[in-house]
Amino acid sequence: MCGIMGYLGERDTVEVLLEGLRRLEYRGYDSAGVAVLVDGKVEVVKAKGKISVLEEVLEGKKPEGSVGIAHTRWATHGPPSKKNAHPHADCKGHIAIVHNGIIENYLELREKLQAEGHKFRSETDTETLAHLFEKYYDGDLEKAVRRGLKEVKGSYAVVAISDRDPGVLIAARQYSPLIVGLGEKPGENFVASDPSAILSFTRKAYLIDNGEMVVLTRDRVEVKTLAGKAVKKSVFHIEWDAEMAEKGGHKHFMIKEIFEQPHALRETIGERIAGGEAALKLDRLNLTDAYLRRVKKVAIIACGTASYAGMAVQYALEKLCGVPVMVDVASELQHRECVFDKETLGIAISQSGETADTLQAMRMARRQGAKLLAITNVIGSSVARESNGVLYIHAGPEIGVASTKAYTSQIMAMLLFCVHLGLVRGTIKPTAARRLLRGMKRLPDQAEEFLEGEAAHVEELARKYKDVMRYLYLGRGAHYCTAMEGALKIKEIAYLDAEGYAAGEMKHGPLALVTEEVGVLSAVVEGPHYEKSIGNLQEIRARGGKVIAVANEGDEEIQKYADDVIRIPKTEEVLSPVLAGIPMQLYAYYVADLWDREIDQPRNLAKSVTVE
Numbered sequence: 001m002c003g004i005m006g007y008l009g010e011r012d013t014v015e016v017l018l019e020g021l022r023r024l025e026y027r028g029y030d031s032a033g034v035a036v037l038v039d040g041k042v043e044v045v046k047a048k049g050k051i052s053v054l055e056e057v058l059e060g061k062k063p064e065g066s067v068g069i070a071h072t073r074w075a076t077h078g079p080p081s082k083k084n085a086h087p088h089a090d091c092k093g094h095i096a097i098v099h100n101g102i103i104e105n106y107l108e109l110r111e112k113l114q115a116e117g118h119k120f121r122s123e124t125d126t127e128t129l130a131h132l133f134e135k136y137y138d139g140d141l142e143k144a145v146r147r148g149l150k151e152v153k154g155s156y157a158v159v160a161i162s163d164r165d166p167g168v169l170i171a172a173r174q175y176s177p178l179i180v181g182l183g184e185k186p187g188e189n190f191v192a193s194d195p196s197a198i199l200s201f202t203r204k205a206y207l208i209d210n211g212e213m214v215v216l217t218r219d220r221v222e223v224k225t226l227a228g229k230a231v232k233k234s235v236f237h238i239e240w241d242a243e244m245a246e247k248g249g250h251k252h253f254m255i256k257e258i259f260e261q262p263h264a265l266r267e268t269i270g271e272r273i274a275g276g277e278a279a280l281k282l283d284r285l286n287l288t289d290a291y292l293r294r295v296k297k298v299a300i301i302a303c304g305t306a307s308y309a310g311m312a313v314q315y316a317l318e319k320l321c322g323v324p325v326m327v328d329v330a331s332e333l334q335h336r337e338c339v340f341d342k343e344t345l346g347i348a349i350s351q352s353g354e355t356a357d358t359l360q361a362m363r364m365a366r367r368q369g370a371k372l373l374a375i376t377n378v379i380g381s382s383v384a385r386e387s388n389g390v391l392y393i394h395a396g397p398e399i400g401v402a403s404t405k406a407y408t409s410q411i412m413a414m415l416l417f418c419v420h421l422g423l424v425r426g427t428i429k430p431t432a433a434r435r436l437l438r439g440m441k442r443l444p445d446q447a448e449e450f451l452e453g454e455a456a457h458v459e460e461l462a463r464k465y466k467d468v469m470r471y472l473y474l475g476r477g478a479h480y481c482t483a484m485e486g487a488l489k490i491k492e493i494a495y496l497d498a499e500g501y502a503a504g505e506m507k508h509g510p511l512a513l514v515t516e517e518v519g520v521l522s523a524v525v526e527g528p529h530y531e532k533s534i535g536n537l538q539e540i541r542a543r544g545g546k547v548i549a550v551a552n553e554g555d556e557e558i559q560k561y562a563d564d565v566i567r568i569p570k571t572e573e574v575l576s577p578v579l580a581g582i583p584m585q586l587y588a589y590y591v592a593d594l595w596d597r598e599i600d601q602p603r604n605l606a607k608s609v610t611v612e
C-alpha cells in the first residue's frame with residue numbers, strides 16, 4: 001500500500017506530484033506529503049488526512065523546483081499523523097525519501113543508528129532508511145542508497161533526493177511495485193508505484209524488477225541491479241488511457257465500475273473464443289496440454305474479493321473438469337505445508353497483481369514445484385511476471401477500493417480457462433463446450449440488461465431496509481462465493497455487520513443470530529441446490545428474518561419464500577456467479593451511499609495491499 005510519485009522536469013512539480021498522488025490515493029489515504037528541491041534546499045510539506053488536506057496546506061505556499069517526490073500513506077508502523085507522514089529526512093535535512101513496504105529489521109537498524117548519534121523524529125520504519133543513507137553519504141547519493149540498502153531486510157520501493165545531488169532521483173525496488181515513466185517530451189521523467197499515477201503524462205514506461213535500482217535525471221534513466229550492474233530494459237507501453245481512470249459523471253468510482261461491467265466482461269472475452277468452435281485462444285497461457293492433463297490438483301491463491309472469485313471457479317472446475325480444487329486465502333496458504341507439488345497448478349488471482357500475501361504464497365508454491373497461472377488486471381504486474389502463464393482480465397483501471405468489475409471479470413477469465421482445461425482433459429465434450437461458450441458470450445449483454453432493468457429496484461430496496469444494521473448473506477454451491485462477496489462488500493463500504501455463510505451451515509450456528517432485526521440476502525438460482533436453498537429461506541422467515549432473494553427471471557415460486565426478490569437473467573448454473581455478484585455490489589453501494597460513507601476510500605482500507 002502507500003503510493004509513491006517522483007518527478008524531474010519543467011512542469012509545475014508540486015502539481016505533477018499531486019496529480020500522481022490523487023491517482024494513487026486508493027493505495028492509502030491517511031496522510032500525505034511532498035519534498036521538493038528549492039534553491040539548493042530540500043523543502044518538505046506534510047499533512048495528516050487525505051490528499052485534499054495536503055492541497056489546502058500547500059495553497060499559496062507551493063515549493064517551486066524541478067525535482068520532487070511525494071507519498072500517500074497507509075500506516076503500518078506508527079499511527080497516521082503529520083510526524084509519521086512521508087517524506088522522511090535525515091538529521092540535517094539534506095536527504096528526503098518516500099517508501100512503500102516494510103523494513104523488517106528497522107528496530108535493530110534504528111538502535112544502531114541512534115547509538116551513532118542519529119536523531120529520529122517519527123515512529124516509522126521508513127525513517128531508518130533516511131538515516132542509513134545519510135550514514136553512507138560521501139558525496140554520491142546513488143552510492144549511499146546502494147550501500148544502505150545492503151543492510152536492509154524486508155520490502156521496499158524507495159525514492160530519494162538530496163540537496164547535494166540536485167537534478168537526480170534515486171529509486172530502488174525489493175518486492176514493492178515501482179515503475180518509471182519516460183517523458184514523452186524531452187527533459188522530464190517520472191517514477192511511481194503504479195501506472196495510474198503517470199497516465200496523464202506518459203504511456204512509455206520501464207517496469208522495475210526486484211533487486212533493481214534506477215538513477216533518473218531529466219534526460220537520462222539508468223537501470224542497474226542493486227549491486228550496480230547495468231540492466232537493459234525494454235519500453236513498456238501502458239494501454240489504459242487517463243479518461244478510464246476518471247469518474248465520468250458518476251458520484252463514485254465504485255458505481256461507475258459496477259456499471260462498466262458489461263464492457264469489462266466483453267473485454268475479458270475479447271478474441272479468446274474462436275468463432276463458433278469449441279476452442280479457445282489463450283495466448284499467454286504457456287501451460288502445455290500435456291502438463292494440463294497431468295495436473296492432479298488446483299490451488300487458488302488470492303486475497304479478499306479475488307479469493308471469492310476463486311471460490312466461484314472452484315465449483316466450476318470441480319464440476320466440469322473433475323479436478324480437486326482448494327481455495328484458501330493467501331495469508332494462510334503461505335504457511336501451510338504439503339499444499340503444493342509438481343502436479344499442482346497454482347492459480348493466482350489478483351486485480352492489482354501486487355498483493356504481498358498472494359505473491360508470498362505464489363513463491364512458496366513455486367519452491368515446492370507447482371506451476372502458476374496468473375489472473376490479473378495489471379499488465380506486467382508482479383503476479384503476472386512471477387507466473388508461468390497469465391490471463392489478463394482487461395477490465396480497465398479499477399479505482400474504488402472495493403473490487404467490483406475485477407471480480408466478475410476474474411470469474412469470466414477463469415471460466416474460459418475452465419472450458420479449455422475440460423476440453424484438454426476430455427471432461428467437457430465439444431458440444432457442451434460450445435453451449436458453455438455461447439452462455440459466456442451472452443453474459444455481458446445479460447449484465448447490461450440487469451443493470452438497466454433492475455438497478456433502480458435495488459436502490460429502492462436499499463432505502464426500504466436502510467435501518468437494518470445486521471446482515472446474513474447465504475448461498476450454496478456456485479453461490480457460496482456470492483454470499484461471501486456480498487457480505488464483504490457491505491462490510492467494506494457501509495461498515496455494517498455482515499456474515500457470509502454457506503446456507504447449509506445455518507443450523508450449525510448462525511441461525512441463532514436470526515431475529516426480526518436481521519436482513520438476509522440469499523442467491524437462489526435455478527439448479528441442483530434450489531430446493532435446499534428454499535428450505536433455508538423458510539428457516540429464516542420462521543424466525544422473523546427479512547429475506548431478499550436474488551433469483552432468476554421467471555421464477556414464480558421464490559415469491560412465497562422471500563420478502564423481496566431481485567431478478568437476474570437465466571444462464572447456466574456454473575456461469576451464474578458472474579450475474580449474481582452484481583446485485584450484491586449494487587445493494588452494498590446504495591446502502592453505503594444512504595449512510596453517506598466514503599465509498600471509494602473506506603476507513604482503514606487500501607486497494608493494493610503490498611505489505612503482509
Ligand code: G6P
Pocket residue numbers: 303304305306349350351352353354355358401402403605606607608609
Ligand atoms: C484489498 C482490496 C480488495 C481486494 C484485495 C485483494 O483488500 O480492498 O478489494 O480484493 O485487496 O487485492 P488484489 O489486488 O490482489 O485483487
